[in-house]
Amino acid sequence: MNVTVPFEGIGASVRRKEDLRFLTGRGQYTDDLNRPGQLHAWILRSPHAHARLGRIGTAAAAAMPGVLAVYTGQDLAAAGLGGLPCGWQVTGKGGKVMAEPLHPVLATGKVRHVGDPVALVVAETRAQARDAAEAIEVDYAPLPAIATIGAATAPGAPALHDEAPDNICFDWEIGDAAATDAAFARAHKVVRFDTTNNRLVPNAMEPRAALGEYDPNSGEHTLWTTSQNPHVIRLLMGAFVLKVPEHKLRVVALDVGGGFGSKIYHYAEEALVTWSAAQLKRPVKWTAERSESFVSDAHGRDHVTHAELALDQEGRFLGLRVATLANMGAYLSTFAPAVPTYLSATLLAGVYTTPVIHGQVKAVFTSTVPVDAYRGAGRPETTYLLERLVDVAAREMGMDRTEIRRKNFIRPDQFPYQTPVALQYDSGDYEATLRIALDAADFAGFEARRAEARARGKLRGIGISTYLEACGIAPSKLVGQLGARAGLYEVANIRVHPTGSISVFTGTHSHGQGHETTFAQLVTERLGVPFDQVEIVHGDTGKIPFGMGTYGSRSLAVGGAAMVKAMDKIIAKGKKIAAHLMEAAVEDIEFSDGQFRVAGTDRSKAFAEISMAAYVPHDYPIDEIEPGLEETAFYDPKNFTFPGGCHICEVEIDPDTGEVAVVNFTACDDVGRVINPMIVEGQIQGGLAQGIGQALIEHTVYDRDGQLLSASFNDYAMPRAKDLPSFQVSTSATLCTHNPLGVKGCGEVGAIGSPPAVMNAVVDALRDYGVTHVEMPATPVKIWSIIHQGRSGADLPAAAE
């Protein structure tokens, strides 16, 4: 019998299941949820960047209409609450462990950034809570702000934390300093480069929200929160802050409207609503205002870096030296110490065969919002550094920008490739993605377009970035040695129901990625079950055994691999049942297209017949195996995955206004095997939009007093459709060699590869002005000043002061 069914397995651009509810306004986000008897929280936040906290007068606020409670840091300390924990411990030079000052849920002693939570008000309505917060009297004794890395590391700078008198959290290094020095000693040329990777505010479309509830009968706490990883929140908040065991704490992340990293971390508000709900025996809800998001969601990037590249006469890279100052903000957020170190400095080889590398990272406390992983997390910073540096080197060597890259590429026959900075790349073909992108972008025909633009009075430039990144951070043993306080495996529980429909419980979480579709395609492909018979369940510690969540493009590479492992257990058990039913040897049972067949015969049993037999075990090998068909697998990867590729950007600059328009953008990315091409293209386009945003307009500006000047969308520029060209996106795969799907990850490549492509194009467009570097973002005023005032861009004031 031949039945034509639409192909919905691996490689099909199946429409996203979840979009129906998202696009019709039926998504269920945390703020959509309301519980009976619910109260509302308002958080009083510090208006000062750095101040000593004196008396906090709460009596007037507590007496206001509708107010049930006002809590301060002292109340939480008295109740025995712990500080917000950091998930990584970096050990620096000489075995010195990082400074890890207490990060209190509500400030105690001092406030350390504008937005630092000072008091919690819980009232019947949100407006009442807010009214009462305004009645709280706080005695602040302002201290000097430490608003930038420069201010924090200046001689005599005031200390933010007693534990770090010089504001240095850690001073860490990687690679062989002596061997690198030796390489520089015999260099034909040394190219030097300084840059600041601009600080970004994540700005997920959905603001953070948290709703806590306590059941006095069971003693169970429930937290609904906007999280990328509910199990991690349960662990961090339960074990370290509230001291509630896992079986009495359920954390649920419903639909989440974007995260980009900012919803990985455990935040004070989660602990506040969970704890106060138990105190007051009523649910407590908090939802961020957009202005609160700006001063309380962990920011991204903010690295200041000096780099030196040694080259031989032919332009081969002999050695690389990099020293970075990384802004941690006021406190250590969950992942923060790992970002400039293990997610950044370990990528310093890039796609090149640089034989020796030495990287140093000093992490710095400042009186600003904590800084943590943001789409790409460390990898965009390193990629930007390397790909700008390579362009600067090409210019200084008088070499073509493609030639210098090709000369130094790791060749396909060199994999697995051991870098001098710890990582071993398993696969890649950088020449292939470069060639495809050059052709698609008509790189060869660019000079004609430049000339045509010049005739119109526009400055046109083209820029290339050839990059790689590391996803699915792992294995657990390695990350444990590096200082991770958790494992980095993933979990899948696959429950086959009697009729053969399937529920998949995954420890990853979707905040826009389309997991409900992509993961269902995996199951359809492997178990031969129709797509509409597969349900993906995520985001509830009450349903899912465990999980580490979604970040670092890990969901498919790690979570998908766990699903494959669990499905293989299902198939193995199914074969035993099928062998029994068809009176054949297990070894003779083959499984494909949803059919268990006896090899070499026409005898077969459909998947649903086997699942029914498992649950109605009348005729069943009950002595050998248990009834039921449900399997769980934990998958701990053998290595990172290494996506990479080539991005080519073409810009036109209006010299009269300094405006930079991205007129063409071409990307050819190697993300390994592609499960759903439409979703992958969407992920890459979204990443490109963020990368172009960082390169051209996004900029977080603190003034000297530590006030955030870019604290709303009036002053913080987000990329819009009008700022973006119609992208030319393609993929060219080499498969990951160590996971069962051959997948690498696609969520971050767009944001990682694109900023240097844009900036290389900007510098190229300005080449007639003698410009060798432009710092991000390339705003109109900056470009105009470079053209008309001969300024380098680096010397422009970051803020009006």
Add this chain to the structure above:
Amino acid sequence: MYDFEYHKPSSVADAVKLLAADPEAKAISGGMTLLPALKHRLNKPTYVVDLSGIAELRGVRKEGDNIVIGALTKHYEIATHPQILAAIPALARMAATIGDTQVRNRGTIGGSLANNDPAADYPAAALALGATIVTDRRSIPADDFFLGMFTTALEPDELVTGISFPIPEKAGYAKLRNPASRYSMTGVFVAKGPSGVRVGVNGAAPCAFRQGEMETALTANWSPDAVAGIKQSPDELNSDIHGSAEYRANLVAVMAKRAVADAG
């Protein structure tokens, strides 16, 4: 927002009475500025007087050589109104660039003029076209109306009821948007009308202003090249994280040139 009393009068007289009764009362038209301020608790009015129910504030009509636009006319209506498109197409084109679709369908010309945001579009057009702002009690020439940042010649209880624009021979507008807010970083409106050549500038300074040198140059020679060489002084221009005073001074010249080209 804080609590306030909400009133929705149906006549200008009633609205003015309410505003006169309490100095802390606020009139609301489209609410594109007042509503965000209320939500941020930056404003604590006693009464909010909603003008949307006042029919006499609506409508666009041609009166002799003037286009008279009711204060409650929305940006979208100005952008698409056949009489405005025929008589002062530059004004319609300008209205089409304000904010986004939602803003253009809420925000009103009367509200924008009375608010006098330095980065709003209309003040430059009112100055360049030599408009007259009509209130419940008098007519105020645009030259006397815009006094400073968010400051106008209006009395606290005085309501803009309409704006009268003399129909120009030609007019044009060009602006550079602030990359973040998309308000005008600097915009220039040029017009050649019954009272001669006039050039209005927005976004560059704390208040919209007329550029006299450019008016003289364009009177002698109406062409983009006539203004291209004129240097606007950066003194007293705005300087912020988006643009220095020098940059805005440059934009005055660049946008003036483009506005003349736009006017044809």
